[in-house]
Amino acid sequence: MAELKTDVKSAEELAKTQKGVSVSEFFEKNRHLLGYDNKIKALLIIVKEGVDNSLDACEEARILPDIYVKMEEVSTEKYKIVIRDNGPGIIKQNIPKVFGSLLYGSKFHRLRQNRGAQGLGISCAVMYSQLTTGEPVEVLSSTGDGKTHRYKMKIDVKNNVAQILEEETLTGKEWHGVQITFVCEGIYREHKQSVLEYIKQTAIANPFANVVYEGPTGRFEFKRTINELPKEPKEIPPHIEGVEYGVFERMLRATTARSVASFLTTEFSRLGKTTADEICKVAGIDSKISPRRVEDKDIGKLVQAAKQVKLIAPPTDVLSPLGDKLVEEGLKKELNPEFVATVSRSPAVYRGFPFQVEVGIAYGQSITEFKIIRLANRVPLLYQQGDCAITKSAMEVDWKRYKLQADKLPTEPMVLFVHICSVWVPFTSESKEAIASYPEIMKEIKLAMQEAARKVSLYLSGIRKAEYMAERRKTFEKYAEETAQALSELTGDNAKKIKELIEKVVAEKAGEFEDTGEEEENGVDKKKKEKDEEEGGEEE
Amino acid sequence: MVKERIKDPREGLQGFARDIIKQLEKIQNPDMTLPVRNLSNIYFDDKSKLIMLGDKVSHRTYLNVAHTRKFMQTAMVASGCKKLLEQGVTTSIRDLFYNMKRTIPKFNEETFDTQDESDPLIEDIEASLNTLRENLHLHAEQKGSLVGPITIREPNFDTENDCAKMGASGYGIPSICEPDTVQFRDCKADFVIIVEKDAIWQRLNEDRFWKKHNCLVMTGKGQPDRGTRRMINRLHSELKLPIYVCADADVWGFYIYSVIKQGSINLSFVSDRLGTPNARYLGLTTQDVEKFGIPKNVTIKLNEGDKKRAQELLNYVWFKKKEWEHEIKHMLQVGYKLELEALSSKDIRFITEKYLPQKIKEEDFLP
Numbered sequence: 001m002a003e004l005k006t007d008v009k010s011a012e013e014l015a016k017t018q019k020g021v022s023v024s025e026f027f028e029k030n031r032h033l034l035g036y037d038n039k040i041k042a043l044l045i046i047v048k049e050g051v052d053n054s055l056d057a058c059e060e061a062r063i064l065p066d067i068y069v070k071m072e073e074v075s076t077e078k079y080k081i082v083i084r085d086n087g088p089g090i091i092k093q094n095i096p097k098v099f100g101s102l103l104y105g106s107k108f109h110r111l112r113q114n115r116g117a118q119g120l121g122i123s124c125a126v127m128y129s130q131l132t133t134g135e136p137v138e139v140l141s142s143t144g145d146g147k148t149h150r151y152k153m154k155i156d157v158k159n160n161v162a163q164i165l166e167e168e169t170l171t172g173k174e175w176h177g178v179q180i181t182f183v184c185e186g187i188y189r190e191h192k193q194s195v196l197e198y199i200k201q202t203a204i205a206n207p208f209a210n211v212v213y214e215g216p217t218g219r220f221e222f223k224r225t226i227n228e229l230p231k232e233p234k235e236i237p238p239h240i241e242g243v244e245y246g247v248f249e250r251m252l253r254a255t256t257a258r259s260v261a262s263f264l265t266t267e268f269s270r271l272g273k274t275t276a277d278e279i280c281k282v283a284g285i286d287s288k289i290s291p292r293r294v295e296d297k298d299i300g301k302l303v304q305a306a307k308q309v310k311l312i313a314p315p316t317d318v319l320s321p322l323g324d325k326l327v328e329e330g331l332k333k334e335l336n337p338e339f340v341a342t343v344s345r346s347p348a349v350y351r352g353f354p355f356q357v358e359v360g361i362a363y364g365q366s367i368t369e370f371k372i373i374r375l376a377n378r379v380p381l382l383y384q385q386g387d388c389a390i391t392k393s394a395m396e397v398d399w400k401r402y403k404l405q406a407d408k409l410p411t412e413p414m415v416l417f418v419h420i421c422s423v424w425v426p427f428t429s430e431s432k433e434a435i436a437s438y439p440e441i442m443k444e445i446k447l448a449m450q451e452a453a454r455k456v457s458l459y460l461s462g463i464r465k466a467e468y469m470a471e472r473r474k475t476f477e478k479y480a481e482e483t484a485q486a487l488s489e490l491t492g493d494n495a496k497k498i499k500e501l502i503e504k505v506v507a508e509k510a511g512e513f514e515d516t517g518e519e520e521e522n523g524v525d526k527k528k529k530e531k532d533e534e535e536g537g538e539e540e
Numbered sequence: 541m542v543k544e545r546i547k548d549p550r551e552g553l554q555g556f557a558r559d560i561i562k563q564l565e566k567i568q569n570p571d572m573t574l575p576v577r578n579l580s581n582i583y584f585d586d587k588s589k590l591i592m593l594g595d596k597v598s599h600r601t602y603l604n605v606a607h608t609r610k611f612m613q614t615a616m617v618a619s620g621c622k623k624l625l626e627q628g629v630t631t632s633i634r635d636l637f638y639n640m641k642r643t644i645p646k647f648n649e650e651t652f653d654t655q656d657e658s659d660p661l662i663e664d665i666e667a668s669l670n671t672l673r674e675n676l677h678l679h680a681e682q683k684g685s686l687v688g689p690i691t692i693r694e695p696n697f698d699t700e701n702d703c704a705k706m707g708a709s710g711y712g713i714p715s716i717c718e719p720d721t722v723q724f725r726d727c728k729a730d731f732v733i734i735v736e737k738d739a740i741w742q743r744l745n746e747d748r749f750w751k752k753h754n755c756l757v758m759t760g761k762g763q764p765d766r767g768t769r770r771m772i773n774r775l776h777s778e779l780k781l782p783i784y785v786c787a788d789a790d791v792w793g794f795y796i797y798s799v800i801k802q803g804s805i806n807l808s809f810v811s812d813r814l815g816t817p818n819a820r821y822l823g824l825t826t827q828d829v830e831k832f833g834i835p836k837n838v839t840i841k842l843n844e845g846d847k848k849r850a851q852e853l854l855n856y857v858w859f860k861k862k863e864w865e866h867e868i869k870h871m872l873q874v875g876y877k878l879e880l881e882a883l884s885s886k887d888i889r890f891i892t893e894k895y896l897p898q899k900i901k902e903e904d905f906l907p
Binding site for chain 2: 471472475476478479481482483485486487489490491493498501502504505506508509510512513514515
């Protein structure tokens with residue numbers, strides 16, 4: 001082992017090369033974790049981050065969104081992307097923070113149904129732009145006071161702060177909202193997981209928004225068809241069931257509460273005095289002591305104790321589902337289907353987080369093949385379909401039971417629209433492309449799909465019945481002539497008159513009688529009958 | 541109870557159509573009420589020993605897509621029969637089929653695709669009007685043959701057929717065998733043997749079995765047609781000739797005997813004219829194998845169909861006789877069946893010189 005000894009470095013030596021890495025630096029090396037793993041996808045993610053932020057801002061300010069997106073190729077594989085909204089705008093001093101530092105933004109610290117939550121998205125888009133082209137982003141913002149603040153900036157990667165290149169305040173234009181311009185590397189395609197598809201699905205899920213997209217292949221306008229916003233989601237404190245050790249410890253150390261009991265009742269959702277006392281009792285901790293006096297070794301006991309006592313579920317009226325009307329409207333306006341079935345489940349809870357599932361099935365007419373539209377908090381999910389709880393649930397539904405053709409997934413001309421909203425949507429990764437398969441969530445999705453499938457099945461059986469009735473009438477008409485002729489020959493009555501009588505009876509009575517295969521009054525073992533005829537009584 | 545048959549069914553046919561028109565005028569779903577002709581609506585009449593038709597009816601209605609085509613076809617068959625009656629001609633059921641077969645205008649569909657569609661409807665009309673196909677001036681293809689010391693007069697053709705002088709083909713039994721068209725003269729025979737197969741009939745004819753044993757030898761070539769069954773019925777009832785049936789020792793052969801004896805399920809409405817309850821089963825039986833030392837290698841192993849059908853036979857009331865139960869159970873037990881031709885394995889004339897004479901002499905019959 002002597003030869004190896006020369007290679008061994010002491011911990012002290014190693015420490016010289018170990019240093020803190022800023023979030024920005026981490027992203028620089030690991031951008032695939034946020035989905036920037038290829039040039040085609042990069043364009044989509046940037047548009048998505050911008051549009052998601054715009055829609056969130058408009059909704060929070062209760063403004064009907066007008067979103068404008070422009071994408072043009074400035075040179076080979078280099079694109080300029082402009083995203084503009086009519087939201088409330090961002091106040092001047094916050095602009096560098098929002099766009100210039102990763103993980104900034106209030107949303108990460110709260111539980112509320114929002115499109116974005118991590119404070120990562122938009123600043124990562126800025127990072128990606130400067131990494132691939134070296135170009136800064138330009139941000140225009142106005143809160144409607146006649147002033148427009150214009151910034152050109154980059155991110156100082158080492159320190160995770162904005163590096164402002166240009167800054168000015170313009171006057172003379174009355175507007176409110178934000179416009180951001182990126183110049184980045186990318187490849188533009190219009191296939192299944194494209195910018196255009198994302199915008200189209202966004203329009204379906206947000207029919208209260210007006211979206212204009214000017215892309216390399218032309219201008220697309222997705223018009224607003226509903227002039228009301230969904231109800232506003234509410235913010236709630238976390239529910240103790242969903243809080244793990246680390247977060248609990250952080251909250252305990254940061255609280256201003258005077259006792260452990262009041263810490264539990266004030267910082268957590270739906271946790272009353274009795275429950276708080278019970279948790280402390282199970283953990284063997286005095287509920288009256290100050291949170292600061294809880295020793296580290298007792299924190300785990302409290303977390304464990306919370307799992308053993310009976311808890312009240314978190315409130316579920318804090319969510320903002322689309323509602324049947326919006327789902328139906330969205331599907332109708334962009335897909336031109338023959339029929340739409342919608343199902344809204346009641347809110348449910350997983351790991352202490354309230355969530356709600358909505359399903360819409362659009363069937364036929366302009367729809368020619370099966371497709372799933374997946375949405376989480378109204379944001380379309382285009383990648384990693386196979387890993388998503390929505391797809392997995394769809395594969396577990398027995399579609400054939402609802403007389404729908406299927407090979408695991410339906411093969412009918414239909415679009416299966418699934419929206420999950422939650423104060424915290426569990427994604428399988430930071431790139432937010434697929435929903436994690438929690439059993440509670442899968443169960444709700446499946447129930448909603450089954451109910452929607454039942455509605456489609458009912459509709460189709462009605463259509464098929466109408467077709468059958470028409471076919472039936474045709475059968476009755478077909479044999480009228482010969483029947484009338486025969487009856488005429490037998491009685492001497494006028495054949496034409498008999499035919500008219502038959503037609504009259506068909507017209508007035510056809511609907512009253514059901515078709516049965518057997519002529520017999522009593523059920524007969526048909527197989528037996530055939531056999532006997534065949535073997536017992538043949539002659540010629 | 542057999543009701544008196546209607547000789548001239550023209551009125552019945554007209555009334556049948558008149559009823560339908562009346563329903564139409566009342567804006568009702570036109571409904572043909574027909575007797576059910578299957579196992580669910582027959583019974584074995586202990587007194588007459590015949591399979592008889594029950595009184596269950598079915599409804600063939602126009603406003604039921606499963607029936608409409610058949611409804612039309614039934615009306616067409618009725619109309620076709622009426623035309624034949626009016627013209628005073630007799631025709632074959634095949635002719636009637638072709639007479640009614642045509643394309644429905646605008647729909648490119650045939651009124652009848654095959655004769656299988658029209659034949660059962662004729663039986664429906666017969667049964668519902670309580671008449672006979674013969675009275676509807678319809679006949680089927682002639683199928684049965686007869687040979688032996690009897691003269692048959694056919695007034696319509698002004699001929700007298702000496703059935704002992706018919707050569708190799710024998711006398712062809714007409715499809716319509718009613719007393720006004722087929723009459724018996726100078727019968728010298730003592731009994732009648734009906735064999736299932738033409739090949740055996742040929743052997744009996746060639747060996748002049750009928751001459752040696754003074755009998756009539758008939759075959760229906762498989763399941764006998766109505767003409768042949770009517771002939772057997774009349775030879776027994778009018779001339780009091782004993783009837784012996786000779787068929788394969790298998791479930792199908794046994795059922796041929798059963799149809800000759802007590803009628804069929806499908807034509808139960810004419811069992812009184814087609815069945816001959818006094819007929820006896822002469823052979824072949826599986827028990828004959830031991831009795832006559834027939835080599836085992838000419839027997840045939842029972843298949844699943846045979847076994848299933850055997851169980852069905854055991855369930856028929858008219859097979860519930862100890863001799864028959866014994867024979868069928870014996871067959872199932874030994875697990876084989878055999879054809880009449882198997883007798884030739886002993887000798888080509890074994891059947892005419894040994895088997896049949898011994899059976900008749902010993903009266904070794906099944907009931």
